[in-house]
Amino acid sequence: MYAYGCTPTTASRRRETGPQRRRIAPDIGPWDPVGRDPTVTSTLGSDADREDSRAADEGPGSDSSPQPHTSRLELADEPGELLAALKPISENGGNLLSIFHERGNVTPRGRIPVEVDVEATPGRFETIVAALRDAGVNVVQAGAEQYAEELVVVLVGDIVGADLSDTLRRMEACPSASVADVSVNAPAGRGESSSARLRLATRAGGGSEALETVRDLAAEKGLHVVEPLAGGGV
Amino acid sequence: MTEGRRLAVVGAGAVGGSVVDLAAAYGHTVVAFADSTSAVVDTEGIDADAAVERKAAEGHVGNADSEDALHADYDVLVEATPTTLGDAEPGFSHLRTALERDRHVVLANKGPVAERYGDVRELERDSDGAVRFEATVGGAIPIISTVEDLDPSHVTAARGVLNGTANFILSRMAAEGIDYEHVLAEAQDLGVAEADPTFDVEGTDAALKCVILANVLAAGDQEFTLDDADVGGITNVPGSALELAAEDGRTIRLVGEATRDGIRVGPRLVPQNAALAVTGTRNIVQLETAHAGQLNLSGRGAGGEATASAVLGDVGRLG
Numbered sequence A: 001m002y003a004y005g006c007t008p009t010t011a012s013r014r015r016e017t018g019p020q021r022r023r024i025a026p027d028i029g030p031w032d033p034v035g036r037d038p039t040v041t042s043t044l045g046s047d048a049d050r051e052d053s054r055a056a057d058e059g060p061g062s063d064s065s066p067q068p069h070t071s072r073l074e075l076a077d078e079p080g081e082l083l084a085a086l087k088p089i090s091e092n093g094g095n096l097l098s099i100f101h102e103r104g105n106v107t108p109r110g111r112i113p114v115e116v117d118v119e120a121t122p123g124r125f126e127t128i129v130a131a132l133r134d135a136g137v138n139v140v141q142a143g144a145e146q147y148a149e150e151l152v153v154v155l156v157g158d159i160v161g162a163d164l165s166d167t168l169r170r171m172e173a174c175p176s177a178s179v180a181d182v183s184v185n186a187p188a189g190r191g192e193s194s195s196a197r198l199r200l201a202t203r204a205g206g207g208s209e210a211l212e213t214v215r216d217l218a219a220e221k222g223l224h225v226v227e228p229l230a231g232g233g234v
Numbered sequence B: 001m002t003e004g005r006r007l008a009v010v011g012a013g014a015v016g017g018s019v020v021d022l023a024a025a026y027g028h029t030v031v032a033f034a035d036s037t038s039a040v041v042d043t044e045g046i047d048a049d050a051a052v053e054r055k056a057a058e059g060h061v062g063n064a065d066s067e068d069a070l071h072a073d074y075d076v077l078v079e080a081t082p083t084t085l086g087d088a089e090p091g092f093s094h095l096r097t098a099l100e101r102d103r104h105v106v107l108a109n110k111g112p113v114a115e116r117y118g119d120v121r122e123l124e125r126d127s128d129g130a131v132r133f134e135a136t137v138g139g140a141i142p143i144i145s146t147v148e149d150l151d152p153s154h155v156t157a158a159r160g161v162l163n164g165t166a167n168f169i170l171s172r173m174a175a176e177g178i179d180y181e182h183v184l185a186e187a188q189d190l191g192v193a194e195a196d197p198t199f200d201v202e203g204t205d206a207a208l209k210c211v212i213l214a215n216v217l218a219a220g221d222q223e224f225t226l227d228d229a230d231v232g233g234i235t236n237v238p239g240s241a242l243e244l245a246a247e248d249g250r251t252i253r254l255v256g257e258a259t260r261d262g263i264r265v266g267p268r269l270v271p272q273n274a275a276l277a278v279t280g281t282r283n284i285v286q287l288e289t290a291h292a293g294q295l296n297l298s299g300r301g302a303g304g305e306a307t308a309s310a311v312l313g314d315v316g317r318l319g
Helices: A010-014 A048-057 A081-091 A122-134 A164-173 A207-221 B014-026 B048-058 B066-070 B091-100 B111-115 B117-125 B144-150 B164-176 B180-190 B204-218 B239-247 B304-317
Strands: A002-004 A067-075 A095-101 A112-120 A138-144 A149-157 A177-185 A194-202 A224-228 B006-010 B029-034 B039-041 B076-079 B104-107 B155-161 B229-231 B250-259 B262-271 B282-289 B294-300
Touching: A067 A081, A067 A122, A081 A095, A081 A112, A081 A122, A112 A122, A122 A138, A149 A207, A149 B239, A149 B262, A164 A177, A164 A194, A164 A207, A177 A207, A177 B239, A194 A207, A194 B239, A207 A224, B006 B014, B006 B066, B014 B029, B014 B048, B014 B304, B029 B048, B029 B066, B039 B066, B066 B091, B076 B091, B076 B304, B091 B104, B091 B111, B091 B117, B104 B304, B111 B117, B111 B204, B144 B155, B144 B204, B144 B282, B144 B294, B155 B204, B164 B180, B164 B239, B164 B250, B164 B282, B204 B229, B204 B250, B204 B262, B239 B250
Parallel strands: A224 B262, B006 B029, B006 B076, B076 B104, B229 B262
Antiparallel strands: A002 A177, A067 A112, A067 A138, A095 A112, A149 A194, A149 A224, A177 A194, B029 B039, B155 B250, B155 B282, B250 B262, B282 B294
């Protein structure tokens, strides 16, 4: 049994706190969470007072209150790239909650995918995304609470023969879901089929679309899907 | 306890035999008892012990024709012949005969209410007799009567683990890390699985129960049969899948779901500590209600005496 693709602790990034949420790849740029660039570090950690006052400036109601936004960036694999990508966030008043770098994962265009969670009001978040793009950062996805739900499925069958990499690549292409982690259990010589557990982070309300994608892929590849129960069944 | 009734019991398997055994304890008299080839009829009450012993020793319950039981002087026909698909015969004809004679029918046989629910209700409308079928879903567990008490219009969905054989196999596989074939052989040795387990492990039995529940929930607005159900079994679930589920605090159960929109049965991921993750041959049904939240009903889903208790409970509910 082995974890595929992502680091084994990938799931921990979905939890609320903990130092591991600020894991960062040393090969991606000279960024240090406790110093070096005061502009960046000022956005780290709790900055609720400042955000609250800004929210008040923009008027009452949930539409203008700060909320977490998940953005998926793609960076060139060069020193300084990450720092350059973070500056527009701090300069525009975003509160950086976490950075997740999928170590060893490279997009088809040879870029490094990075997910950042930023707390900001919706208006301010739009400004941040625009500033990122102005700075030449490739913003692949940006949205409020983009991956708000978790969906776990188990695929059963000839997992390896059905090209697991292709399955994951195509799941990742599904706009409503991101593959958070994968475990494969392929007992050799036991004469039984193998299994893979996929944990998908899905957008709020995107679970059924993600599940449809899993079903279609499984049907195409002759795999069975063991789905979770929906509708509050426990 | 309600007034004693005169029962005709058709079907001499585990359930029919147990109904004959237990009827007196519920204040009822068995006046006829039939298997597929023979019957014993006595308006004063048959000798239950003798009939059950004769069935075990000689393979038949008596010397009368099995048809004689259907025309005996009874109040309630207990239909406990094996479930059949499609036209649900001969169970359906037994039910028709009784209703046309204005007698009540209590079913342990799933066929008539799973495959011909509309026909059953139509015959019932034209009869002074009533049809009850608590024993067809979840053995001893009072599911149908609970839905009736809540009123089907206030129950939005029913889901559950409704096949003890499949659940025994999945829970043994998960607990012991042994593969499907070994656990199936063990289940057959224990009498938990039939020599031909297809009906149970392919999900058909659970699906029939869900079809019945969907028919009850729909309350005549629409009719469901097995053809309307999306059915999957557990034969494709390897031990490796249960291991992966367990690593994540989950397990796999054969779960059936019934709503007014349809029926679905298949292996599903559920949290290990969830109410639905019952172990062994235990069954559970979870009702989603409009005003009473979620209700979980759990207990023995099969077995002669457990199912007979549901049959005799139905006899007591007859007006």
